[in-house]
Amino acid sequence: MTGWRTSPGRTTADWYREFAERELAGVSPTYEALCRGVADDEALCARLDTLPEPKRQPNLLLATVRYLGGPVDSWPQFREFLAERWDEVAATMRERSTQTNEARRCTALLPALAALPQPLALLEVGTSAGLCLFPDRWSYRYTGDFGEHRVGAGPELSCAVTGAAALPDRVPDVAWRAGLDLDPLDVADDDAVRWLESLVWPEETERFGILRAAVAIARADPPRIDRGNLSADVATLAAEAPWDCTLVVFHTAVLAYVDGPGRHAFAESVAALESTARTTCWLANEAPGVLPQTASLTAAAQRRFVLARDRVPIAYTGGHGDSLEWLAS
Numbered sequence: 575m576t577g578w579r580t581s582p583g584r585t586t587a588d589w590y591r592e593f594a595e596r597e598l599a600g601v602s603p604t605y606e607a608l609c610r611g612v613a614d615d616e617a618l619c620a621r622l623d624t625l626p627e628p629k630r631q632p633n634l635l636l637a638t639v640r641y642l643g644g645p646v647d648s649w650p651q652f653r654e655f656l657a658e659r660w661d662e663v664a665a666t667m668r669e670r671s672t673q674t675n676e677a678r679r680c681t682a683l684l685p686a687l688a689a690l691p692q693p694l695a696l697l698e699v700g701t702s703a704g705l706c707l708f709p710d711r712w713s714y715r716y717t718g719d720f721g722e723h724r725v726g727a728g729p730e731l732s733c734a735v736t737g738a739a740a741l742p743d744r745v746p747d748v749a750w751r752a753g754l755d756l757d758p759l760d761v762a763d764d765d766a767v768r769w770l771e772s773l774v775w776p777e778e779t780e781r782f783g784i785l786r787a788a789v790a791i792a793r794a795d796p797p798r799i800d801r802g803n804l805s806a807d808v809a810t811l812a813a814e815a816p817w818d819c820t821l822v823v824f825h826t827a828v829l830a831y832v833d834g835p836g837r838h839a840f841a842e843s844v845a846a847l848e849s850t851a852r853t854t855c856w857l858a859n860e861a862p863g864v865l866p867q868t869a870s871l872t873a874a875a876q877r878r879f880v881l882a883r884d885r886v887p888i889a890y891t892g893g894h895g896d897s898l899e900w901l902a903s
């Protein structure tokens with residue numbers, strides 16, 4: 575993943591250049607120009623290198639400048655802002671992290687959730703502000719060879735589908751929902767929401783609209799979010815879920831931030847939950863290879879996530895929930 579960590583021998587300049595080429599080209603010309611500028615600026619790369627490695631990431635720098643009200647539409651002005659306010663920028667980058675919260679990823683979860691015995695108790699690890707905890711509060715528009723399939727009521731999330739996804743006729747019945755995060759964002763806090771908004775790329779107006787809608791949904795019914803580490807604390811929170819519900823432990827775009835032993839400990843915790851009498855489901859929507867069961871799908875995934883149900887890959891999913899390719903089972 576170019577989005578968050580350098581690999582050995584890869585410089586900060588390489589990181590920004592590759593991020594521009596692979597992630598931003600064709601999606602965000604504004605940010606592409608800035609990241610190319612950073613990559614060519616030795617002095618700025620040297621300043622970034624004074625930060626711990628995970629804090630040098632392009633998305634974090636870009637969001638920080640927007641959050642601080644800096645210019646992001648001109649490389650010379652962006653550079654000048656960084657030169658003048660570097661201490662403030664560096665402090666913000668040290669303090670904050672990229673906790674993008676993409677409610678549209680509910681489009682990937684919905685078919686799997688609706689197929690489970692209802693009602694559900696949803697437990698999301700790495701929940702950020704908890705915006706993916708409301709799959710029952712949206713209307714969904716799935717499009718594909720079959721035409722269009724609509725389900726649910728509320729603000730709309732759209733998703734392009736290929737493959738034989740069993741698209742549901744109703745949204746799931748959610749009886750309980752809770753999240754766990756190392757650093758929860760409080761959706762009621764305007765500053766936290768402004769940080770989430772700063773993480774959206776300038777051209778992504780649809781994504782921005784979904785974020786606003788998701789914040790309104792969550793503010794109307796603030797979710798319970800516990801501070802904790804998914805590697806150690808999932809069982810404690812799961813113990814509070816009602817026993818007459820299917821317990822769904824899920825996560826999207828999280829485990830890439832967790833080291834190998836941490837992932838292993840989490841998988842062991844989920845296995846312990848599965849060994850109880852309660853019906854339990856584990857849904858993982860992560861980059862291929864983050865779970866060993868999805869490693870062989872890296873090339874085919876074409877930079878999408880892989881959705882796995884109880885360790886079995888069932889779909890490729892667009893990074894922001896825009897597409898769903900169901901795998902033949």
Ligand SMILES: C[S@@+](CC[C@H](N)C(=O)[O-])C[C@H]1O[C@@H](n2cnc3c(N)ncnc32)[C@H](O)[C@@H]1O
Binds near residue numbers: 672674675700
């Ligand atoms: C990229 S965000 C994804 C948020 C949300 N799952 C989504 O898809 O919109 C990753 C989140 O995982 C959290 N996280 C990372 N490592 C964690 C850990 N070990 N335990 C709990 N949360 C963690 C981060 O704080 C962050 O909020």
